[in-house]
Amino acid sequence: MPKREDIQHSVLVVSASESFNEIVKKSLPPGDLPTTDFQKSSSLARRRILERYYDLVLINAPLPDETGLEVVFDVAEQSQASVLLVVPKDVYEEVTEQVADLGVLALAKPFTLRRMDKAIRFLLATQNKLHLLEKKIRKAEEKLEEFKVVSRAKFLLVERKHMTEDEAHRLIGKQAMDAGISRGRAAQRILDDLEE
Numbered sequence: 001m002p003k004r005e006d007i008q009h010s011v012l013v014v015s016a017s018e019s020f021n022e023i024v025k026k027s028l029p030p031g032d033l034p035t036t037d038f039q040k041s042s043s044l045a046r047r048r049i050l051e052r053y054y055d056l057v058l059i060n061a062p063l064p065d066e067t068g069l070e071v072v073f074d075v076a077e078q079s080q081a082s083v084l085l086v087v088p089k090d091v092y093e094e095v096t097e098q099v100a101d102l103g104v105l106a107l108a109k110p111f112t113l114r115r116m117d118k119a120i121r122f123l124l125a126t127q128n129k130l131h132l133l134e135k136k137i138r139k140a141e142e143k144l145e146e147f148k149v150v151s152r153a154k155f156l157l158v159e160r161k162h163m164t165e166d167e168a169h170r171l172i173g174k175q176a177m178d179a180g181i182s183r184g185r186a187a188q189r190i191l192d193d194l195e196e
Contacts, residue, residue, distance in 0.1 A: 010035035014045040015060035042071040076102035082123035146184030153187035
């Protein structure tokens with residue numbers, strides 16, 4: 001299982017406030033963030049999101065060109081990024097109701113550096129779990145694909161070469177071992193030969 005520091009994250013900060021940006025810089029853990037981009041408006045943020053994927057999107061509302069909710073909805077619905085929305089205290093409860101079901105974490109202003117740090121750590125932990133889950137899904141899909149290819153090759157060996165299923169299974173394993181390749185690749189070679 002990869003350690004937290006083995007996973008690299010990218011962060012987009014959408015804020016017109018330099019003081020907010022400085023707080024975020026202090027709260028971001030060193031070392032595991034190869035990309036941290038800062039944009040001052042939602043329109044610039046949307047453009048950056050089209051250009052690359054971000055694991056974490058931090059939005060300091062309101063923004064110069066909109067409230068910030070619109071870009072939150074866009075990011076939450078169109079990506080797997082974890083989103084932190086920082087809003088004025090007087091609208092915090094209302095905004096939280098609007099974004100909670102999207103998986104967006106809201107934080108009221110003013111906030112402490114410690115609170116920001118905890119929010120970012122929580123969102124990064126969520127992203128770590130997502131990355132690990134995606135990796136497991138990819139491995140399972142690859143194994144399923146290999147299983148399909150091996151099964152198809154076994155079927156054709158039984159049908160066309162009149163082997164038993166055990167003989168076909170052993171043949172695929174032997175060819176894989178002799179060639180130093182996976183059973184899936186060996187099965188694919190057999191399929192290529194038998195389907196010509």
